[in-house]
Structure formats: C-alpha cells, structure tokens
Amino acid sequence: MPTPDRTSLDEIVRAGRRLLESAGLDGLTMQAVADSVGVRAPSLYKRVRGRTELVALIAEATAYELGDRLEAAAAAESDPERAVVTLARAVRAFAHERPAAFWLVFAPGGGAAIDPETLRRASAPVLRVAADLVGDDDALNAARMVTAWANGFVSMELSGAFRLGGDVDLAFEFGVARLGEALARPAA
Amino acid sequence: MPTPDRTSLDEIVRAGRRLLESAGLDGLTMQAVADSVGVRAPSLYKRVRGRTELVALIAEATAYELGDRLEAAAAAESDPERAVVTLARAVRAFAHERPAAFWLVFAPGGGAAIDPETLRRASAPVLRVAADLVGDDDALNAARMVTAWANGFVSMELSGAFRLGGDVDLAFEFGVARLGEALARPAA
C-alpha cells in the first residue's frame, strides 16, 4: 500500500540551503534536515544517496543561482569595462548574502565538483564581457583573471584575511578599477 | 609518579599536517592523529583543547611557512614588477604542494582564523613589493589586489573550477603579467 509522499527532493535541498547558512556546514546534518522537512533521517535516503550528494546538490543550486545573478548584472550594462565592475560587484553581493553556500561552490574535494554544464552557464556572462573587452583570443584568459580576482577577494574577505586595517570596500573598488583598465588598455 | 612524555604538541601538529594532506580534512581525526603519534586519542587532550584547536594550529603553521616562502621569493628579485610575478608563482607552487593546508588557511569560520601577527608576517613581503611598485599610499590596496587574484586563481584551480578548456598555466601567466602592468603603469 503506497504511503503519500511526506516531502520531496526540492524541499530537502531548500531546507539544506537554509540550514547551511544558519548553522554552517557542520550544522547541516541529516538529522537537522530531516527535522526541518518533517521526516525521520532514514527517509532522506529515498531521495538522496547521502549527505555528500545533498551537499553537491546545494553547491549546484547555488552555482546556478549565481549564474542568474551574473546574467542579470551583465544585461544591465552595455559598456564592457563598466560591465566588469558590475559583474564583480554582483559576485561580492552574492557572497555576502550567502557566505556559506558561496564558499561551498569553490570548495575543493573533487567529489563535490560542480557539473561542467552549470559551470559553463555561470561563467558565460563573464566570458561574454571579457570577449567584448579584449577580443575572442584572450577572452578565456581575461575571464579567468576577473573571476579569480573577484572570487579571491571575497573569499579572503569572508575568511577574515583582510583584518590588517584599511578600507575593504575601497580595496575592492581599487582592484576592480585597475582590473578593468588593465584589460581595456593593455600596456606594451 | 610522573609518566615519561610519549609525544609532544609539535609532533601532534606535524602528524596532523601530514594526515591533512594524505587523507583530507575529513581524514584528520583525533583517532588517526593519536595512532600516528603512538598514543590513545584521549591523551591528545593533554596538549590540545580539541580538534578545532589542532586544525587552527595547522592553519597557523601553514600560514607561517607560506610567509617564509614569500620572504624568500621576494628576496630573490629586486625589480618590483618582476617580484610580483615571482611572489604569485611562489603562492601557486605552495598551493600545489600542500593543497589541503593551503585551503585551510583561507577557509572561513571565524573560529579557525589565523593569528593577526602571523597574517601580518605572511603578507609583509607582498606589501613591501606593492609599496615599491605603487608607492606607500596605494600599497595596501595593491597588495590586496595581488593576493586576492593569486589566492583566487589557485583556489579555483584546486577546486576544479578551470575545467572549461584552455591552458591553465598560460591563464596564470596572462593574469600575473597584466596585474604587474596594471600596477606599474596605471592608465588614466
């Protein structure tokens, strides 16, 4: 006799994302997720292979959402040098909003690696802006330079590596301005 | 009646660092560390408050060692623009050597934050080179730009975010070259 479904994969992932931000990765336990969706922990294994997969799904959903944000940010600015600034600010805003999830997306570990298609989707707007700025040949290199800097800046910001004085907001604007210039008007 | 010491804090931290690289952060269990130094797990608590503190000590030691490497790299190159390249390469080499520990240093979590003094020590060479390059006023901003980019690049490299084709080594050299130019010869 079938039992009516008491939860769903979608609900589980949503609960997981909420827990991740409120309680950290350590607080994201199967027990807590189960409680949150109103089910016993073993039932989660009907929808998810295990905690590792749940974490991967959360990272995936986060990368997808970041892609949306970047797409919207890129659409709002036609001048490529200013679009770089807009994109970088969008990354930073997203990271401040969901620090734990943002961290997860760029966390190492092989197993939880983002799906290549999601990765391509999330980086598409940056790649497009980079191509506008430096041409197709250097587009990938330029996109990687921008994403590396933006990701590194907010990662260090989130990890508390910028505690040695100075204005962090100004440091961000300094960096993104120089970055845009360097790509738009390369020396030598 | 005193018992002769069967291990030491130093040995514990060394074993922890070894385990971190060989088995990952998840494999860094108190049990494994205890086995590694030839003692039972509860004995570790005579030298360390708990696993959290052990992880923090490992991060601390790693940041310290990274500082040494950067100091040596900076000393090997007097031209500031080339010193930036040398420093960035040193960061990358260190990250490739000890990926898990490198990750730990920049991991978030408040609790495991690096000691400010160690942080200052590790960033001193970068700050010095930045000052040579752009002057004292912009030195901190420039240093943050370089470290953010370098850290972001290798973090993404380690996390497998650069899997969309293209030559990653070339992307690194492209980035560091443009970075050096941007700082040495700012536009506008």
Add this chain to the structure above:
DNA sequence: ACCTGAACACCGTTCAAGT
C-alpha cells in the same frame, strides 16, 4: 512505495582510575 525504529560503525570528548 514511502516511512520508521532499531541497530551499527565511527567520531569528538570526558573522566575516573592507573602508574
């Protein structure tokens, strides 16, 4: 076909008892 209680292996940590 989903859900559950019970159970297992494993973890971090505490503590009384040994030497």
Add this chain to the structure above:
DNA sequence: ACCTGAACACCGTTCAAGT
C-alpha cells in the same frame, strides 16, 4: 603528570518491518 579504558552524545547510514 601523563596515559588509558570505559563511557557518552552525536553523527551517517543500513535494513527489516510496518502501512
């Protein structure tokens, strides 16, 4: 003063038994 076995609370996960 350090070390240990035993114990506790808490994980992730499995599985037979319920509906």
